[in-house]
Amino acid sequence: MNTEILSNKGTASKDAAGGQKDIKTILKELESEGIIGISVDCVIFGFDDNELKVLLIKSDFQQYENKWSLLGDLVNNHEDLDEAAYRVLRERTGMDDVYLEQVKAFGQTGRHPAARVVTIAYCSLINIEHHQLKILANELHWHRVTTLSEMAFDHRKILDACYVWLQKRIQEHPLGFSLLPKKFSLRELQNLYEAILDVKLDRRNFRKKFFSMDLLEDTGELETDVPHRPGKLYRFNYEKYQKKERKKWFGIDF
Amino acid sequence: MNTEILSNKGTASKDAAGGQKDIKTILKELESEGIIGISVDCVIFGFDDNELKVLLIKSDFQQYENKWSLLGDLVNNHEDLDEAAYRVLRERTGMDDVYLEQVKAFGQTGRHPAARVVTIAYCSLINIEHHQLKILANELHWHRVTTLSEMAFDHRKILDACYVWLQKRIQEHPLGFSLLPKKFSLRELQNLYEAILDVKLDRRNFRKKFFSMDLLEDTGELETDVPHRPGKLYRFNYEKYQKKERKKWFGIDF
DNA sequence: CTAACATTGTGTATTCTTTACACAGAGTAA
DNA sequence: TTACTCTGTGTAAAGAATACACAATGTTAG
Numbered sequence: 001m002n003t004e005i006l007s008n009k010g011t012a013s014k015d016a017a018g019g020q021k022d023i024k025t026i027l028k029e030l031e032s033e034g035i036i037g038i039s040v041d042c043v044i045f046g047f048d049d050n051e052l053k054v055l056l057i058k059s060d061f062q063q064y065e066n067k068w069s070l071l072g073d074l075v076n077n078h079e080d081l082d083e084a085a086y087r088v089l090r091e092r093t094g095m096d097d098v099y100l101e102q103v104k105a106f107g108q109t110g111r112h113p114a115a116r117v118v119t120i121a122y123c124s125l126i127n128i129e130h131h132q133l134k135i136l137a138n139e140l141h142w143h144r145v146t147t148l149s150e151m152a153f154d155h156r157k158i159l160d161a162c163y164v165w166l167q168k169r170i171q172e173h174p175l176g177f178s179l180l181p182k183k184f185s186l187r188e189l190q191n192l193y194e195a196i197l198d199v200k201l202d203r204r205n206f207r208k209k210f211f212s213m214d215l216l217e218d219t220g221e222l223e224t225d226v227p228h229r230p231g232k233l234y235r236f237n238y239e240k241y242q243k244k245e246r247k248k249w250f251g252i253d254f
Numbered sequence: 255m256n257t258e259i260l261s262n263k264g265t266a267s268k269d270a271a272g273g274q275k276d277i278k279t280i281l282k283e284l285e286s287e288g289i290i291g292i293s294v295d296c297v298i299f300g301f302d303d304n305e306l307k308v309l310l311i312k313s314d315f316q317q318y319e320n321k322w323s324l325l326g327d328l329v330n331n332h333e334d335l336d337e338a339a340y341r342v343l344r345e346r347t348g349m350d351d352v353y354l355e356q357v358k359a360f361g362q363t364g365r366h367p368a369a370r371v372v373t374i375a376y377c378s379l380i381n382i383e384h385h386q387l388k389i390l391a392n393e394l395h396w397h398r399v400t401t402l403s404e405m406a407f408d409h410r411k412i413l414d415a416c417y418v419w420l421q422k423r424i425q426e427h428p429l430g431f432s433l434l435p436k437k438f439s440l441r442e443l444q445n446l447y448e449a450i451l452d453v454k455l456d457r458r459n460f461r462k463k464f465f466s467m468d469l470l471e472d473t474g475e476l477e478t479d480v481p482h483r484p485g486k487l488y489r490f491n492y493e494k495y496q497k498k499e500r501k502k503w504f505g506i507d508f
Numbered sequence: 509c510t511a512a513c514a515t516t517g518t519g520t521a522t523t524c525t526t527t528a529c530a531c532a533g534a535g536t537a538a
Numbered sequence: 539t540t541a542c543t544c545t546g547t548g549t550a551a552a553g554a555a556t557a558c559a560c561a562a563t564g565t566t567a568g
Contacts, residue, residue: 034331036292038361038372077288077370081361105359105374107292107335116331118292118372120359171506187544199504204547205527209506228544229534241508250453250555252425252463254495441515458518459556466554482514483563 031115041072057138064152285369295326318406
């Protein structure tokens with residue numbers, strides 16, 4: 001078989017999900033050879049209009065016509081999994097310096113109609129404002145996470161898993177800042193947490209909590225264009241965070 | 255290529271790590287075809303003699319002669335990832351009803367000398383006493399996690415990742431009981447936590463904590479064969495745990 | 509059979525963390 | 539100038555984590 005096609009180069013084949021002429025051929029070959037394909041799928045979250053959004057395209061697999069699909073691609077033979085995920089991100093969003101983390105492998109037989117494909121799901125967080133969608137093929141755009149119509153393949157399951165992962169992760173690690181501009185108000189930060197965790201938080205306690213962690217730096221600037229008293233703008237201090245000693249090892253509770 | 259070999263059946267080929275005559279041929283074929291192989295590797299933990307143990311075999315890949323290796327195998331073409339992991343467990347330990355969870359995919363190029371193989375790591379917890387090692391080939395046996403000599407492939411990295419995962423997971427979910435006999439004393443439970451988390455805990459606070467969770471049932475029995483006052487034996491009540499409502503959604507801290 | 513030993517079982521005071529809650533200040537818009 | 543909206547702040551109460559000591563129970567050695 002033609003390994004040249006399998007180890008697809010750069011933007012040649014679009015995605016295990018998005019599809020383009022070649023991918024189907026590749027998958028057909030995999031299937032007829034009894035080979036398991038490997039892909040990555042990126043769940044790319046953004047935060048806009050006080051809502052958590054996810055970046056999707058229209059699937060062009062016939063079985064999933066008009067269904068939404070995650071961004072993914074087959075893994076190139078000579079690239080690491082992480083690299084493959086970064087490549088997908090780069091190709092789709094034009095962004096390089098992006099938060100990206102592996103979440104889970106999905107490998108049910110029958111999850112892809114064309115062939116056996118195991119996919120490694122990655123979760124990515126990007127700032128919608130800083131970001132320009134490059135390739136707008138397949139109606140690439142942002143969707144509310146909470147009100148999603150049906151999705152292609154098992155992508156709903158993948159998305160749900162990543163969302164749950166995010167809800168947990170954001171409470172233990174400072175990921176959230178990747179979704180915000182570099183300078184943000186505490187209100188924005190709280191909106192972010194409220195949206196992702198789907199909960200209302202007490203404003204004063206929320207502030208107290210973050211200030212006591214001592215990781216926010218006052219930029220000295222204020223919000224502009226708000227129709228009320230402007231709030232202070234802060235920035236997250238990654239260095240301080242790195243240096244901080246992780247204690248709290250012990251918290252048995254279930 | 256011969257898909258019959260690739261989709262290895264049952265006990266035919268032993269492992270991406272353990273190897274047996276066929277596996278090397280399969281891998282060679284994968285490599286020459288430019289195909290990425292998929293395996294599962296199980297990090298099987300046990301608890302014995304107040305220490306956390308892991309089940310390993312001797313690698314018989316020449317490059318890793320005399321190095322220890324996790325238990326794994328190529329994923330069969332028609333089985334789910336989880337099934338493949340269960341199969342490995344069953345074949346090696348003879349146990350079916352075992353705690354097993356996917357932890358992470360490892361897919362660095364070059365992680366396997368014979369071919370490109372992406373492996374999905376699973377973590378498993380078993381009670382050493384309840385369990386009989388079935389196939390003792392390749393010097394299958396238990397090793398202390400803390401004092402491990404060099405390992406084959408990137409298996410040390412995989413093991414470390416699973417260990418860290420376990421340390422975290424055991425604090426949030428009642429996994430630990432899988433490592434203990436059905437009936438256990440509080441001292442045994444505490445030893446387990448102390449060993450895994452590598453920390454000393456206050457006995458009275460530990461008890462208070464577990465009793466307040468209200469998930470331990472007094473069996474009415476006592477320890478036997480201890481050279482001192484025997485402690486009560488408890489059992490973990492899974493049903494109560496299932497019914498318990500999960501609250502504590504909110505714990506931002508990093 | 510008694511004394512020494514080892515480990516179980518228990519409660520309270522202190523500190524830290526989380527929660528609940530209200531009012532003055534700053535800017536905007538009419 | 540007033541009404542409006544959101545920012546910024548502190549305290550009291552409840553709950554959780556920690557530190558800590560002594561009597562009870564069984565075993566073992568003399």
